[in-house]
Amino acid sequence: MSQGQPRAAAIFRTAAPSLLLVVVVLISLVIGKYNVSMRDIVTVIGAKLTGVPSGLPATAEAVVWNVRLPRVACALFVGASLAAAGTVYQGLFRNPLVSPDILGVSAGASLGAVLGIFLSLPVLAIQGLAFAGGLGAVGLVYMIGAAVRGHDPILVLVLAGVAIGALLGACISLLKVLADPYNQLPAITFWLLGSLASVTRGDFLSVLPAMIVGLIPMVLLRWRVNLMTLDDQEARALGIETTRMRIILIAAATLMTAAAVSISGIIGWIGLLVPHVARLLVGPNFSKLLPASLLLGGGYLVAVDMLARSMAQIEVPLGILTAAIGAPFFIWLLMTTRRGWQ
Template sequence: MTNEVAVTRRRSPRRFALAFGAALAVLVVTIATSFVMGRFPVAPVEALQIIASHVVPIEPTWAEMDAKAVWEVRLPRVLMAVLVGAALSCSGAAYQGVFRNPLVSPDILGVSAAASLGAAIGILWHGAYSASVQILAFTLGILGVVLAYFLACTRGTVPNTMLILAGIVTGSLFNAGVSVTKYLADPYEELPAITFWLMGSLSGVRWENLVLATPIIVLGLVGLWLASWRLNILTMGDDEARSLGINATRLKVLVIVCATALTATAVSQVGAIGWIGLVIPHAARMVVGPDHRRLVPAAAVIGATFLLLIDNLTRSVSETALPLSIPIAFIGAPFFPVLLRRSTRQWGR
């Protein structure tokens, strides 16, 4: 029996309930304070009244500018931050479980590089604010992982090592394509738009983006949660999983499909955001343990809170939309070695 399974058994349901409840409370408080942050601060109570007025009739006692700031700008941005943070964190946790590797992140199979190329092509064709940017980013993100999977397929099986190597190859290929689009882009309009998009931002999120992203992200999260108990078995190895009646190849495909859909959707809507899918699963694992039945929902809540806090920080320190990748890298890079050292014992290494 591996150390991970042993640790999983020692975790009490009460401890998980307390930890998960605390994480949910922090997320709720962060959502409430998100309306206070920015150039047009709105009190949480007033923001709640503005949101409720779109459901039930309420006599308006607020300024029209506040209503527009809350409903048309801030609420979609907050909801998208929650969805994207949860999507990237859960996909990272799922990939780490499938490959049994603590250094795996959601872009390991080239989905982020492929989606970035799709977005860059969309910006070249129709501009930075066209729907083709999101559509091409999502489509190429999915195609990139499909290409990596078929490259790794050997005699009907897909070894983990081959899949990771294939992902590195496809990622390099699509990154080269991004470089080509930068070279061909207009240096005054298209090139800055591509560069800014690649660094990730929530500033352009509107309700239309949520309509496209929410169903895919919700279905992907539910799929990973439903497969979470099988992921615990898969972490013991393919042979052990088969001996227990689990089709390891089919389970890997299911998890990769869900995680890829989550990552491609997130990247297509807000750009390429690193570190969340790598660091947050380790933080969640330290809080609730390695059991994926608990790890997946905990990573979703912690990842949503983290990205929302980062977005609030960027809106507070700068009047312009500071790209999300900058503060995330400054925070994630120093803390990752600490998290990795403290979580090493849970991987049995």
């Protein structure tokens, strides 16, 4: 009996993220300004897949197919991508305070999007500039890290990321000062706060391949990530080419983060907080930690997005809610968890 209880607890902790995700997604599909039932959602999905008319009002069908489903799917994959990237970054940098924007990806994506809004470009171009800006910022940080010799490579990357992030932040501030205060500045501010209010099925499908491509190396190299949490000399002694492995994993995490940020704006705390919760549930083994982070991150952002569009007459930006929820919870984690995290 004493052996069965820990085993049952371990099974529950492993299954809990999946159960939470299913429950949150089902609730989020139903709740909104326009009330639809689960039966309506199933009917609409079945009608679209089979080509048979659903028999529902056109408004209900449009809300389910064009608004509710794409938005929940975007929240699911954006949250999962940010959580997975945070999990990889924390392991690579051997620091539990690292988040996906440590190398400037969020700052680069923000500058790209702000520039697109400042130039009054279409939405697709703004998303493209955000995606390219995120990748470009991390590429610049890594070039600086490669050029600096004689120092700890991880420390150089972090410091270069801080410096480039500050520089890009100054550029964003300059564009905000120069922007039209009546049209452009509100759009810039709203984008920087993070939201899924205007996402479409096309937006989701446009970034989905990048998220999947970024996830593949994480899955294939999952056991090597455990070794990357060791000192570089110890990892090399175990047969790991740390430089090449770091480049591959940072590129994968950056690709997922840039894809997510390009359609959602800046949504903080997910990549920092969710890996901690997942680690408490399943332990530090990356083979278990990555799936748990994906599920918890997706479920968490779906829940926060549901709260954002239902708690008030106007929609609350996601960045505000994730900070308001994440900061106190993170402080509680720091106060209650033991010192070791790996």
